[in-house]
Amino acid sequence: MQPSQSSDSPSVFRSAAWVQAWIDTWGNHPAIQLIDLGGRSNPLETVYITRQRLKKIIPVNTLSLAGVGCGPISTPRAEYNNINDLVRLAGSVEALFLSIKSLAWQQFVLPDILQGSYIEQQIERLSQQSHLTLQVEKKEPAYAVQIESFDDYLQHLGPNTRLTYFNRRKNLGNYGAIEFFDYDYPNMEKAFTLLNNFHMQRWGSPCYSVESQKFMKNFAERLSAQEGRCILQAMAIDGEVISILFDVQWKNTRYNFQSGYAENKYPKIALGAIHMGYGIQQAIENNQVYDFMAGTGKHTNYKERIATRIQTLSSYSLERSYIKSLRRLQHLFTKKGV
Secondary structure, eight states: OBOOOOOOOOOGGGSHHHHHHHHHHHTTOTTEEEEESSSSOOGGGEEEEEEEEETTTEEEEEEEETTSOOTTOOOOOOOSBOOHHHHHHHSSHHHHHHHHHTSSOSEEEEEEEETTSHHHHHHHHHHHHTTOEEEEEEEEEEEEEOOSOHHHHHHHSOHHHHIIIIITHHHHHTTSOEEEEEOOGGGHHHHHHHHHHHHHHHHSSOSSOHHHHHHHHHHHHHHHTTTOEEEEEEEEETTEEEEEEEEEEETTEEEEEEEEEOTTSSTTOOHHHHHHHHHHHHHHHTTOEEEEEEOOOSSSOHHHHHOSEEEEEEEEEEEOHHHHHHHHHHHHHHHHTO
């Protein structure tokens, strides 16, 4: 497996398409205060404040990036976040701090930042020059396939993994003709209905709420104008849909957002793995990274077995005011073993 890379390549989660669709969907939520830092109606310089209670007791105003869910609102997870556009549009890290300094917040949360990237240096500068406490809240690995040749990729896999994701295609073909078709923009709801049904069977809850579906459809339309696309693909046997793969293609990366499939449909065939295998192969042949992002499977960390690259995503909190003081007390008591 390749080591973590210090890449500052653009993330689809900080694209104007993602952030504007997020603002359209949740920007008027009563629990948040949306703030246009530059006054130019640019989604990439929009932040928001929400009120939370730490440990369910201490009230705290939290500053967040528009496009990233926080606190009382539940939105699809955004990864590979950054403050690149905020810094660029403000003019510098120092100018960015001046633009947020007067806002009523005690902590500025920045989740899922790529470790070892220039973005981390920007956050550290923001902390040091503004006398903010920088707290690492969480670290989590994110997985991807980044390799030049599909044949080389197959050789990289263990025999059982290769069998599960690729070699059992022949077994699946014994049950009927394997067909693939994509749902276009007007038919996204049908794909989400199938995806939710498959998720209900496996997880006991739907994958995307009505609001999240509205957001994704808005995002898909905006992304197409930025030379990206959402891939909602069905895999069927003799016309019966048995799996849905939801990927997002942007720049040189194909992100795997969600998948759902009929469990235990055929003996010894993992339909989700087979379908994902087709997506991985297509990405490699198109010279794209296939990014699984963070998270693990229901029973095993399947991403670790099929990835060729691992990166660490770190979640930060920049703290000031009484939250900064409380954090110092917490560290003091931890040292003393209280």
